[in-house]
Amino acid sequence: MGPSPAEHAQLRPREDAALADRLARSAAAAAGSHLATGDFADWLAGRGRAHRFEVDRIPFAELEGWSFDEATGNLGHHSGRFFSVEGLRVTLGDGPVRHWEQPIIKQPEVGILGILVKEFDGVLHLLMQAKMEPGNPNLLQLSPTVQATRSNYTKVHKGSDVKYIEYFTDPARGRVLADVLQSEHGSWFFRKSNRNMLVEAVGEVPEHEDFCWLTLGQVNELLHRDNVVNMDSRTVLSCIPVADPQPRALFEDTEVLSWFTAERSRHEVSAERIPLASVQGWQRGESSIDHQDGRFFRAVAVRVRAGSREVASWTQPLFEPVGRGVTAFLTRTVDGVRHVLVHARVEGGFLDTVELGPTVQATEGNHAHLPAEDRPPFLDTVLTAGPDRIHYQAVHSEEGGRFLNAESRYLIVEADERTAAEQPPEGFRWVTPGQLTSLVRHGHYVNVQARTLLACLNATAVPAR
């Protein structure tokens, strides 16, 4: 909790100048000291065979420990912990849709998403976990070393301990390389944030069969595969303080911050929690709560049987989006420097009005009822992009502990002056990946979808040496 007496007179440089180089070396390492990338799929499949997982949809009545409150209709756990499904009423001062109500997940606990790193043979490796989550389309994906709500690691589950948690809760066990509270899905969560941590271990780290050490280069290669690197990993990866070789940009950092401040100030957003039973436009059935037009998402319930999770069996609610999303950055290279087009997005569940999202973050069906002029800007540019314009694409799913089959196609698409002008519409701005990396050092600037894309951007860049 502070310097030891012997270090009293030892001031440190405010920034660790060597870290960016060490991270670049790890990103350039296509092979690591442990598992070969070519053997990864077999290893993951092996972990899947070693544990038995079954996820079945059930009616709400079969939920155990969960029930709808008689007065409010809110769906919660009898312990009062984990999370609850409540109602939200959103009113905006501008935009095509200015008022709506919806179910929303309230989860006030701050969890920890942490990746432990350690140097082997002079190269930093990341300790990644094969983890089952009931909402993942393929159940087993690669998660951070630790992905735990406070209920998890304070044992409300009455299950087994969370492995490696001590590296993230006891400062003496490691050296923190990044640690920031980041928001999660503002359309589905009410003001949720999680601690995103990167910790370098001090001393030997015990091995465990569900965990593997991979270089950043290996993880970046896996990020190109569909549904392998889970959302919790992606958001932590986006917070890695990678080097920015570009000290120049279209806008100074202060200009970017000023534009962001103006965007946050100009939107009037009122988001009030209301009882789930009073939410207009949604219908509760025996097995799901649905939007009256079948749009957006539905709340459902599942039963999970698993051997590798903290407890052997449980039931829980999940949100299941209707349709696959499209999540994309348009990118342009200006004077040799790559820029991406960010969008200051209002989401009802954000702590503070807007955060920077991708150029496009949409699910086509959700906008089908709106007039053409209210179609999300740049959606068609992304959907019609030829293969020569697509720098990156993969299907990723969102947090499988809360969302069922919540897949999006993530893309990075080359644009030009015709498809995306240097002077974009209000609410959009060109920034460099390095500027985004500076922003994600702090919370509530960059939303979770844009953070996935930032991790993907860093995974496609030629590593700077």
Place this chain on the structure above:
Amino acid sequence: MGPSPAEHAQLRPREDAALADRLARSAAAAAGSHLATGDFADWLAGRGRAHRFEVDRIPFAELEGWSFDEATGNLGHHSGRFFSVEGLRVTLGDGPVRHWEQPIIKQPEVGILGILVKEFDGVLHLLMQAKMEPGNPNLLQLSPTVQATRSNYTKVHKGSDVKYIEYFTDPARGRVLADVLQSEHGSWFFRKSNRNMLVEAVGEVPEHEDFCWLTLGQVNELLHRDNVVNMDSRTVLSCIPVADPQPRALFEDTEVLSWFTAERSRHEVSAERIPLASVQGWQRGESSIDHQDGRFFRAVAVRVRAGSREVASWTQPLFEPVGRGVTAFLTRTVDGVRHVLVHARVEGGFLDTVELGPTVQATEGNHAHLPAEDRPPFLDTVLTAGPDRIHYQAVHSEEGGRFLNAESRYLIVEADERTAAEQPPEGFRWVTPGQLTSLVRHGHYVNVQARTLLACLNATAVPAR
């Protein structure tokens, strides 16, 4: 709103390397091109004589346009704008006092606090305003160029325009040097924030008799006087990106951020708005709403007659604290580098659990009923410090548009290992002024009292040339 076509291929450095030097030159300039510091008091007194100001306490029944809602008891304006006095119920997971209710000011509008700067004779000058605020003990103080709620500058007042506002709303009129949403008093406001802006004017700036150009050095000298530089000025001054000559500190920036993230995560804070009529422990009389034991503050009403304000006469509620506060940084110099002891404070009205406050932020009478062990840490060290230990002291008042006679004695006090150890109690940490300057580039890290002290720290430092 973006680069002109001719600038398309012109990338800019992400940071303006010359700015810190220009600010240091202004801080070193004890005299400016306009008003001499020795003439300032006369100038301010002259502005006071030029306008007639009267502030009288009135019973709530004489408020015009303001009334208590019949159902909720909330005190609001019939336009639905400006602000309202409502109730707040706070529940904490730890600490000596874990539950309370109180009146609170709700003001969802984001205002602008902006200082316009311009170079004269090669030295940056700040355009400061002589402004009357009804709650200031001496009515007239030095305010930023612009200090306006959205209601002010969109004319809900139906009064005159806000002078110089165009420099802060039209990006083409100036160059932004700082622009950040900062919180205000979390004990009195519910999640209020204001835009703190520093803008360098492009082109000639018209003069006005209520405004004067001062160098940063002159303003810093005025900061040593009691009740001259108002709170809105002080918070903007704290956001000035002054140079940090010290690249070293007891803790790396990442360690400071990680500690802050841990502090924000470990506190469980529930702050719910409730009807003012239902607030327990407070009593509404004809002219004030008081705490049952006479502690904390009271809500009162005043009538204002003034010539230099946007409208000529009005009535409004104000919060009047009970007793003068003590607000102090303890400071120690470690290995030649000054550090100050910040405190991760929970305040019920903060947007997100904690912000970094001063070492001591207290009003003695408010703690008199608590056992000795719950007395605010370090309060006695500050109160008993001899003159040789006091680097800075002045009495400043808080926002005179909302608070009546809200004075605090602001101090910067030298400590040693005996009075403030390098390993402080939980919730406290030593940081450098430069680290605070990095943090105030972003919102919700440093509370308004600590920002005043940061401005005072910068005002007492020998300017780096």
